[in-house]
Amino acid sequence: MSKRKAHATANSPVRESVEPEQLGPTLLDDTLGYSLRRAQLQVFQHFTATMAVHDIRPAQFSALVVVEANPGVTQSALAQALGIDPPRVVNLIHKLEERGLALRVRCKRDRRSHGIFLTKSGETLLAELKQLALDSDRRATVNLSDAERTQLLALLQKVY
Amino acid sequence: MSKRKAHATANSPVRESVEPEQLGPTLLDDTLGYSLRRAQLQVFQHFTATMAVHDIRPAQFSALVVVEANPGVTQSALAQALGIDPPRVVNLIHKLEERGLALRVRCKRDRRSHGIFLTKSGETLLAELKQLALDSDRRATVNLSDAERTQLLALLQKVY
DNA sequence: TATTGTTATACTCTATAACTATA
DNA sequence: TATAGTTATAGAGTATAACAATA
DSSP states (O other), X not given: OOSTTOOOOTTSSOOOOBOOSSOOOOXXXXXXXXXXXXXXXXXXXXXXXXXXXXXXXXXXXXXXXXXXXXXXXXXXHHHHHHTOOHHHHHHHHHHHHHTTSEEEEEOSSSTTOEEEEEOHHHHHHHHHHHHHHHHHHHHHTTTSOXXXXXXXXXHHHHHO | OOSTTOOOOTTSSOOOOBOOSSOOOOGXXXXXXXXXXXXXXXXXXXXXXXXXXXXXXXXXXXXXXXXXXXXXXXXXXXXXXXXXXXXXXHHHHHHHHHTTSEEEEEOSSSTTOEEEEEOHHXXXXXXXXXXXXXXXXXXXXXXXXXXXXXXXXXXXXXXX
């Protein structure tokens, strides 16, 4: 009987601890949930390390990108676009506003709403961040060919 | 000039807030980081909802699976296999032990190490959990054909 | 009465450093 | 001195409920 296939349980006679050099594959490797999580963590670790010099977190970057593409977007629309809850947007935008990268403008027609815009400084920084992000994304997935990368993107977008 | 391509900045004359029905695609949709995150969140939401009745979190499930496949695995080996830090394993196993699903056995040769085993009750529950997990995984990705699912799994495992 | 944004809050996840007991 | 596990702690992420201003 191979070590991997040992069938010791809490009630069986053999219950000595084992430290395999390398644990084998399990059912986890057949689930998209686990594989997605591992892959996502790896790519985010690259991203976070790359962006650390600018102190930009993934959520902040995604907010900047969406605001740039949709100047004047409201906070509720931004929340929906990013798939996060409104209270998170408050903090997210507040931090960006503190750093002078974005700002809120009260809507004249509906004074409850705030339109969000990038500042000039925000646009300048984002231009650099976007390049860094694309580079990081590629370096984190260097095991994939260009064709595989495109294929993976398409499959992921079919999922969500 | 289309609404989407409006180029209002904080310093430009047009800075009224806008609430588009549906924000358009951005650079985010070309990055694996963002797409992986969105897909992973969707699959995890399905998983969490499915497992709620058993009060099992993703990390707990993955620990149970690895322990079952590697009875007697030490906590440090488990941490490495799951890609998490040793302090997290402590809490993870502690909760499983409290619920009578797993237990720690001190290693006789090296009394610093603990081998982890499933209890009979843990094995019984896990058998059900595995079926639920596979079902949830499939339901969360019904947009994919079997071939696409296999392809996606292979690509993800190439990434991490 | 409904909606936008906000505050307060709490709970989970995650990472780090420091401690203990064994080696 | 080094290692396995543990404790303590803090920070980030996330979700909910309740509130203020406005519609």
